[in-house]
Amino acid sequence: MHRFVILLALLVPVVAFPYLPAPAQPPSRPALKGDYIARSSLPNPYAHIPAQCYIETAGGTQNACQFCHTDGLAKRGFGNNVPQGGHSPFLGDLTAEYAFAALQFPFLANGSINPWENTLRPERLRAAVAAEGQDPSNWNPRARIREDNWSSAWDLRAGSPLQWDTGVAGDPFRLFPALNPRDLPAGADGFVRSSRAEGTCFHDGIGWITGWRAINFVPLGIFTPLTGSVSGIYIRLPDRFLRDASGRYDLATYAANLDLLAAAISDHLPADAPALYHGGAADTLVQPGLYPLGTEFAHPLHYVDVACDGSPAAPGRFPGTRANRVKEIRYMIKLRRFDPDYGAAVMKEEAAPAYAHRAEGWIDNGAGWLLAGWIENRSGELRAQTPGELVQCVGCHSGHLPPQDTGGYGMFQSGVGVTVDSTWALPRRLPGQAGWGEMDMLGYRAPTQPDGIGIASWDDPLNRSLQRGEFRHFLETVVGISLYGDMPSSVEDFLKSRIQPDRGYSAAWPPLESTTATGYRDSQLLRAALLRELTARSEYLDDRGHLAGAFFYPREPEALENARRYQQVVVTQRYHWGKDVFPETPITFRYFRTPAHAFTHQDGRPYEVGDVVVDRPIETDRTRLTWGVGITPTEIRESPDYEPILDFPEPASSE
Secondary structure, X not given: OOOOOOOHHHHOOOOOOOOOOOOXXXXXXXXOOOEEEOHXXXXXXXXXXXXXXXXXXXXXXXXXXXXXXXXXXHHOOOOOOOOOEOOOOOOOEOOOEEOOOOOOOOOOOOOOEOOXXXXXXXXXXXXXXXXXXXXXXXXXXXXXXXXXXXXXXXXXXXXXXXXXXXXXXXXXXXXXXXXXXXXXXXXXXXXXXXXXXXXXXXXOOOOEEEEEEXXXXXXXXXXXXXXOOEEOOEEEOOHHHHEOOOOOEOHHHHHHHHHHHHHHHOOOOOOXXXXXXOHHHOOOEOOOOOOOOOOEEEEEEEEEOOOOOOOOOOOOXXXXXXXXXXXXXXXXXXXXXXXXXXXXXXXXXXXXXXXXXXXXXXXXXXXXXXXXXXXXXXXXXXEEOOXXXXXXXXXXXXXXXXXXXXXXXXXXXXXXXXXXXXXXXXXXXXXXXXHEOXXXXXXXXXXXXXXXXXXXOOOOOEEOOOOEEHHHHXXXXXXXXXXXXXXXXXXXXXXXXXXXXXXXXXXXXXXXXXXXXXXXXXXXXXXXXXXXXXXHOOOOEOOOOOEOHHHOOOOXXXXXXXXXXXXXXXXXXXXXXXXXXXXXXXXXXXXXXXXXXXXXXXXXXXXXXXXXXXXXXXXXXXXXXXXXXXXXXXXOOOOOOOOXXXXXXOOOOOO
16 A cells, blocks of 8 residues: 655755754763665565555455555655655545555565565464474463563663763663653653652652653554553653743743644644743744654553553553553654654655664664664563664654665665654644643553453543544444454454344344455445444443444453563564454455456466466566556545544543
8 A cells, every 4th residue: 555656866956954953962972973775675674564455455344544645644744744645646545545655666666565474364474473492381471471571671771861861872771761661650640750859850749850741642453452551641841841931940831832732733822822932932933733852752562461451450550551561661752853744745755765774773764763672572671673673663663754864875774654743643632731741542441350341531532623422433434443454353243233134233243254255245245334323323332322342341351361472583583574353364365356456476377266366467567667666556536635633522420
């Protein structure tokens, strides 16, 4: 679902761009200096194209593509200039065709060959685990996810937490986020306070203010507990945003600045909003859809522990099913100006080298931010990610900018149509004070029964551009609970128990028919129609008006099996080949095309019904700039102009 115009960079003139300097560091700190790394040298040169992009769409009935590849934000320049729904003739409509890249074609394999082996062929991952002498049946995922591997990584960070860069050249933890997990969870107001004065800003009468504040937000269908991961997000602004007009630290000033930024990023600025930030940041413009320079994000990606709901009896300190163990720690800092008006689709540099540091674990996203990440080593401790692993991050968190002063090199850029200034979370923050606090996954409460499913505390937010419920729209158009278009067994059970003729539905919830192409398509069409009946009756909500927990939260055995499957990737260190692991190849990666819409393998061999789709046809005309690029239609004929901006009703009563 990506179009890549080969050699396009040669046609783009160099454009002067007014980058602003990075925030000053003490002169004793060595500069962050990376290397230009050819993408062809990476284990997976196409790591910026997620595995979800390779699924089939059941004749166009399952449209997961819209949730990344849209035009809305880019057309109005709201923190994004990556139009991917047909607005740009250079990028095309990435919901309409599998136009995957062909880097250095024909010398390098083309991107229409699915590289995500762990997801596509889980039996091969299991074989790799066995080759390591490991037996997953001997693992104890419950005990493992309740271990803390974040604190031990934090202890390896040098320098003061007040500095975002420790300045230790070559240190794998140089940019590890200066957020001490021992200071978590955040307070009820979202501010992260420490019991220690060292490395903090000031004492507000409750505790020592670190500058970090937690964000409670609504995820897309990518990081829900049913998918095996759940996020925490924390933001920190530069020191001047914490000070009042006289230069003194002041929490009220900082809170006002964060509220102003949240409104600017989520497109909720009131008509009378000030043009400048408050206090010591009164020289900084409030720009809709854009963060000020020096903004930092810390993003722990947790395993799922269904017992963790923030209550005193929970086995971990985090809410929202967030286990003590993290899969990754991610970090972003904005060092250069990003202005959507200065970029255009023709400036996309997806064939360019990555600018990254092999030891320090960071990569430049080409759109103003440094991204850094740490992931589990074989023993489960965190290590710096490699450039090849970090390229996956740039695939989503990026944008288009003119070439930088890079000594003749272009800068690798990518991105999707639904990030705001390269970010996902703050644009989807819950309203008011509810949005400042630990990410609790829609107000999750753990089940009271051993094999039960947790409950949510929020109604369906309204998608502003579509004027319909966010998750209602997702269910109706993806016909699944994630961007893989899959339905876990617990969701199947939930739907079968409700969608029956004796309850007023037009048909019973059907199993997927997989013996013929028409049978598969028709069963998906029926499922889509029945989900629309379900949502029209508001039966995707529970009896209190909250979102039904079955669509978001797993039962404990399901969550533990997700953790066990992911541990297979950890012990083999096969992150380059996919982090999402299913019990078997998802049905959405299998071939169910009718003869009228058939395609073959790239070597001309036909697919049989049910075959795993490992590759798709490419452009074979050597005279075209798109030689080697994918040409297969997705069969999606119409796609809404999705935008991620949400409005919120009042929370449903929890009584």
